[in-house]
Amino acid sequence: xxKIEQNSEALNIQEGKTATLTCNYTNYSPxxxxxxxxxxxxxxxxxxxxxxxxxxxRKERLKVTFDTTLKQSLFHITASQPAxxxxxxxxxxxxxxxxxxxxxxxxxxxxx
Amino acid sequence: GAVVSQHPSWVICKSGTSVKIECxxxxxxxxxxxWYRQFPKQSLMLMATSNEGSxxxxxxxxxxxxxxxxxxxxxxxxxTVTSAHPEDSSFYxxxxxxxQVLGSYEQYFGPGTRLTxx
Numbered sequence: 001x002x003k004i005e006q007n008s009e010a011l012n013i014q015e016g017k018t019a020t021l022t023c024n025y026t027n028y029s030p031x032x033x034x035x036x037x038x039x040x041x042x043x044x045x046x047x048x049x050x051x052x053x054x055x056x057x058r059k060e061r062l063k064v065t066f067d068t069t070l071k072q073s074l075f076h077i078t079a080s081q082p083a084x085x086x087x088x089x090x091x092x093x094x095x096x097x098x099x100x101x102x103x104x105x106x107x108x109x110x111x112x
Numbered sequence: 113g114a115v116v117s118q119h120p121s122w123v124i125c126k127s128g129t130s131v132k133i134e135c136x137x138x139x140x141x142x143x144x145x146x147w148y149r150q151f152p153k154q155s156l157m158l159m160a161t162s163n164e165g166s167x168x169x170x171x172x173x174x175x176x177x178x179x180x181x182x183x184x185x186x187x188x189x190x191x192t193v194t195s196a197h198p199e200d201s202s203f204y205x206x207x208x209x210x211x212q213v214l215g216s217y218e219q220y221f222g223p224g225t226r227l228t229x230x
Contacts, residue, residue, distance in 0.1 A: 004155075034218075043116075043205045043221035044156070089156070100146070100207075100219060104155040 002027040004103035006090060012109045019077040021106045023090035026071060028101070030092035033066055035075050038087045038105065047088075048075075080110045115139055116208050118222035125196055125229055132192045133225045135206030141186035142208035146219065147179075150203045162189050196229040203227075 005024045013019050023033070032051040036044035050057045050066040050073070057064045063076040077084050087105040094101060115138040125131050135145060144163050148156040160176075162168040162183035170176045178200075180192040189208075193200055203226055207219040 036221075041203075041224065041226070043118075043207075043224045046218050046220065049218065098161065099158055101158070102148075102156045104153075 002101075004028070004090065004092060004101060006088075006103040007106045008104065010107040010109055012111065013080060015080060015082060015110055015112050017080055019080045019084065019108055019110070021075040021088050021090075021108065023073040023075070023103055024071060025092060025103075028071075028092050028094065029096075031095040032093050033064075033073050034091045034093065034100070035062075035064055035073075036089045036091060036102075038089055040087075044089055077108075080108075082110045082112050084108060085110050114210060114218075114220045116206065116220045116222040118204075118206060118225050120225060121223060122226040123228070125227070127197055127229055128195055130192055130194045131196055131227060132190055133204055133206075133227075135189045135191070135208070135222050137187045137208045137210075137220070140208075140210040140220075142189075142210065143186065144209050145183055145189040146207045147181060147189070147191050148205045148207070150205060150224075156205060159191075193227065196227070198229045201227055201229045 003026050034049045035047045038044045048064045050064045061078045065074045087107045089105040091100045091102045117136045119134045147159045150156045159174045160168045160170045162181045164183045164186050168181035183189040203224050205224045207221045
């Protein structure tokens, strides 16, 4: 079956540390992968997109890696801040079906 | 730029009534809009894809006669939940893609609508 897995348990880290979130998928061949941030009671906000032929993408304190062999993406937030506390969703875009498929998200808590 | 609004942000209705949710792209034109629903602590589940001027494409298991989608213009799509039941209570989120940006795969999401059916 097709699955997108993100850690269901919250990630709790100290301010200033690097947060690393994982997204694993099976039985998908995505054209690209996206990461979104979602705050409680709000819609997702786009953060980064990485294509299947890219290994790494950076934007300010954010870094995403994409390994299509392992079928895994890692999302890093360096120098984390309490304001980074939110749920982070990974999503796969499927060219074959013209759909964005979401993982269930990982909640990040950054302690001051 | 690239703002998507939804109205209302929350609604409470009685069982058996219908509710309409609007999704607007405020500063861009969207050929395609998507409707999702999200239950607490769960993922966003795609309900349907709507293209301006044509019928929506519904995901498997989503009743098209219950969740009516109309994409009347390049900036407006509506979702009507007909004969709502308590199990329809959820967080409904729309998203849109900018038709002007070639090769753009970014989707812009609305703030969501919380529907509670009593």
